[in-house]
Amino acid sequence: MTEKSRILKIILYIVLIAYAIITLYPFLWALAASFKPLKEIVSGNPALMPQHFTLDNYKYITGTSSLFTKWFMNSVIVSIIGTVVNLFLNTMAGYALARLNFPGRQKIYYTFLALMMVPAQVLLIPNYLILMNLGMLDTFSSLILPAAINIGNIFMMRQFFLSFPMDVEEAAEIDGLGRIATFFRIVMPLARPSIATQAIFVFMGFWNNFMQPMLYISTPKKYTLTLGLQTFTSQATGVRWDHTMAASIISIVPIIILYIIFNGYFLQGVRMDGEK
Amino acid sequence: MVEIKLDHIYKKYKGNEKYSVTDFNMDIPDEEFVVFVGPSGCGKTTTLRMVAGLETITKGDLYMNGQVVNKVQPKDRDIAMVFQNYALYPNMTVADNMGFGLKIRKTPRNEIKKRVTDAAQILGLSDYLERKPGALSGGQRQRVALGRAIVRDASLFLLDEPLSNLDAKLRVDMRTKIAQLHQRLQTNMIYVTHDQVEAMTMADRIVIMNDGKVQQIGTPDDLYNKPANQFVAGFIGSPSMNFFDVHLHDNRVSNEKGFDVEVPEGRLKILREQGYLDKDVTLGMRPEDIHTEQVALETFPNAVVNAQVVVSEFLGTDSNLYSKTGDTEFVAQVNARDFHKPGENVQMAFEMSKAHFFDKESGATIE
Numbered sequence: 001m002t003e004k005s006r007i008l009k010i011i012l013y014i015v016l017i018a019y020a021i022i023t024l025y026p027f028l029w030a031l032a033a034s035f036k037p038l039k040e041i042v043s044g045n046p047a048l049m050p051q052h053f054t055l056d057n058y059k060y061i062t063g064t065s066s067l068f069t070k071w072f073m074n075s076v077i078v079s080i081i082g083t084v085v086n087l088f089l090n091t092m093a094g095y096a097l098a099r100l101n102f103p104g105r106q107k108i109y110y111t112f113l114a115l116m117m118v119p120a121q122v123l124l125i126p127n128y129l130i131l132m133n134l135g136m137l138d139t140f141s142s143l144i145l146p147a148a149i150n151i152g153n154i155f156m157m158r159q160f161f162l163s164f165p166m167d168v169e170e171a172a173e174i175d176g177l178g179r180i181a182t183f184f185r186i187v188m189p190l191a192r193p194s195i196a197t198q199a200i201f202v203f204m205g206f207w208n209n210f211m212q213p214m215l216y217i218s219t220p221k222k223y224t225l226t227l228g229l230q231t232f233t234s235q236a237t238g239v240r241w242d243h244t245m246a247a248s249i250i251s252i253v254p255i256i257i258l259y260i261i262f263n264g265y266f267l268q269g270v271r272m273d274g275e276k
Numbered sequence: 277m278v279e280i281k282l283d284h285i286y287k288k289y290k291g292n293e294k295y296s297v298t299d300f301n302m303d304i305p306d307e308e309f310v311v312f313v314g315p316s317g318c319g320k321t322t323t324l325r326m327v328a329g330l331e332t333i334t335k336g337d338l339y340m341n342g343q344v345v346n347k348v349q350p351k352d353r354d355i356a357m358v359f360q361n362y363a364l365y366p367n368m369t370v371a372d373n374m375g376f377g378l379k380i381r382k383t384p385r386n387e388i389k390k391r392v393t394d395a396a397q398i399l400g401l402s403d404y405l406e407r408k409p410g411a412l413s414g415g416q417r418q419r420v421a422l423g424r425a426i427v428r429d430a431s432l433f434l435l436d437e438p439l440s441n442l443d444a445k446l447r448v449d450m451r452t453k454i455a456q457l458h459q460r461l462q463t464n465m466i467y468v469t470h471d472q473v474e475a476m477t478m479a480d481r482i483v484i485m486n487d488g489k490v491q492q493i494g495t496p497d498d499l500y501n502k503p504a505n506q507f508v509a510g511f512i513g514s515p516s517m518n519f520f521d522v523h524l525h526d527n528r529v530s531n532e533k534g535f536d537v538e539v540p541e542g543r544l545k546i547l548r549e550q551g552y553l554d555k556d557v558t559l560g561m562r563p564e565d566i567h568t569e570q571v572a573l574e575t576f577p578n579a580v581v582n583a584q585v586v587v588s589e590f591l592g593t594d595s596n597l598y599s600k601t602g603d604t605e606f607v608a609q610v611n612a613r614d615f616h617k618p619g620e621n622v623q624m625a626f627e628m629s630k631a632h633f634f635d636k637e638s639g640a641t642i643e
Contacts, residue, residue: 167363170330175377176351189367
């Protein structure tokens with residue numbers, strides 16, 4: 001390595017480390033704040049290490065007087081069911097658009113592409129009215145059903161299946177599998193990296209969703225975590241940063257776990273033809 | 277065991293004006309090794325896929341043991357297929373890949389294990405049964421694909437350019453292995469390739485195709501020695517047959533580029549009877565029928581040309597001499613002892629009793 005490239009590398013590392021610190025600092029501050037009393041948080045001391053370390057914030061939000069545990073479970077239920085439903089429907093729709101020959105396939109595909117341009121906010125009121133007419137407001141279904149498919153993910157899966165080697169499917173067909181069995185026993189297992197990517201995005205979408213729960217859910221016991229966190233703000237006491245930070249830290253744990261589980265698939269290079 | 281009949285089979289893909297396969301007719305008796313050969317895009321793989329049931333048949337009927345199977349699903353045709361790109365399941369081990377078809381058919385586990393072990397032994401894969409395809413070399417993967425077909429014990433084997441991704445040495449090894457397999461299994465095999473050497477060395481019968489049409493069906497010997505037309509003559513043989521556009525007059529054929537040889541009486545009689553006297557024809561000479569030895573020059577004194585070697589290739593047992601006489605270019609395959617360097621002037625004798633004549637317009641063999 002020449003002297004010049006060594007210096008360039010050092011500069012690059014300094015820039016990257018600085019960027020990492022700038023990005024990580026708010027998270028670390030939130031983590032530290034979750035172990036601080038409110039007084040210390042609002043004092044304006046930017047130090048990360050708590051002067052008065054406390055677990056009271058966590059005790060409070062997980063205690064009986066708080067609905068936090070309930071909201072957490074609500075979010076888990078909505079996110080898991082919503083993700084599973086999405087994975088099935090998006091993957092099957094992507095496969096159908098890539099592989100099956102049926103009249104109007106291209107038209108459907110182009111319609112989907114056009115629908116991707118419609119901003120989600122435009123759909124809030126129509127969805128609200130439909131859910132109201134179906135009597136589904138204030139239920140978990142109102143959060144899951146309108147988001148049961150995702151056109152972006154259908155598009156992603158379609159592109160994946162277009163590049164999927166046809167002869168692997170044909171080999172399965174000759175080995176004795178029908179179309180549906182080939183899909184579930186051969187295609188889906190090989191599509192795991194794409195499905196895992198989709199799972200992370202869809203789960204995060206449900207987990208972090210705030211707008212729909214705010215519009216469709218009215219009973220506090222049915223709140224999801226994002227909506228529940230909002231209640232830590234009250235007009236009388238202002239924002240309870242101590243409780244909010246503890247709740248926020250817990251709320252990102254499932255996302256981190258999910259990322260750790262599926263991270264391998266992002267890194268795993270799978271060649272479908274069995275190449276190295 | 278199965279007898280196959282392709283009865284006026286046509287294939288046209290949606291959106292295409294032209295048929296990809298036109299009027300394919302053939303009976304394949306039991307235990308025959310048939311090779312479909314032809315250049316890329318000639319329709320050989322499409323035909324194979326129609327036999328497999330992976331492509332629909334536009335017109336015509338496909339019979340297996342006397343039954344029309346046009347609408348029968350691939351899984352119900354009792355076939356095994358080896359794909360060009362192996363088409364192994366990357367997420368399964370070698371053993372699972374080989375046994376998967378049997379598992380689907382609910383074969384008892386012990387039986388699957390036995391068949392997989394036997395096939396692995398035949399193909400030299402016993403040490404790799406627990407590996408995934410990604411951890412195998414190209415040749416090993418190809419053997420797994422063959423093994424997957426063998427364990428099925430199907431009545432028809434379809435092989436779609438199975439050796440095209442292998443290097444030259446492996447190709448020769450695998451060619452022998454497949455020929456041995458056919459002798460051992462005694463089942464029908466239909467093998468698709470664009471490599472005429474594979475076709476000539478393995479086939480009981482060869483189907484040579486071009487532009488969606490069958491050009492000739494015959495044994496390797498038929499195709500080599502009695503080609504039906506100029507395409508077949510040019511496709512089979514390496515180096516390819518030399519073609520000369522010539523004019524037939526008296527008892528000689530010549531062109532304006534300095535080529536002039538005598539046609540023996542037997543050949544001349546046929547040409548005369550077919551009305552080609554004083555007409556243009558295409559003369560075909562296989563490179564090995566052009567000689568430089570003294571004895572040949574003396575034997576065929578009326579078909580000797582003065583040639584100049586342009587490029588010479590030494591191949592060990594033979595030498596290819598790319599030469600020209602006047603402005604007419606051709607290649608001669610001579611004994612390696614008769615090697616000549618580029619630039620040398622050499623007398624060459626055309627063994628005209630082995631010459632082929634083709635109609636200039638249609639390309640059909642004149643016989």
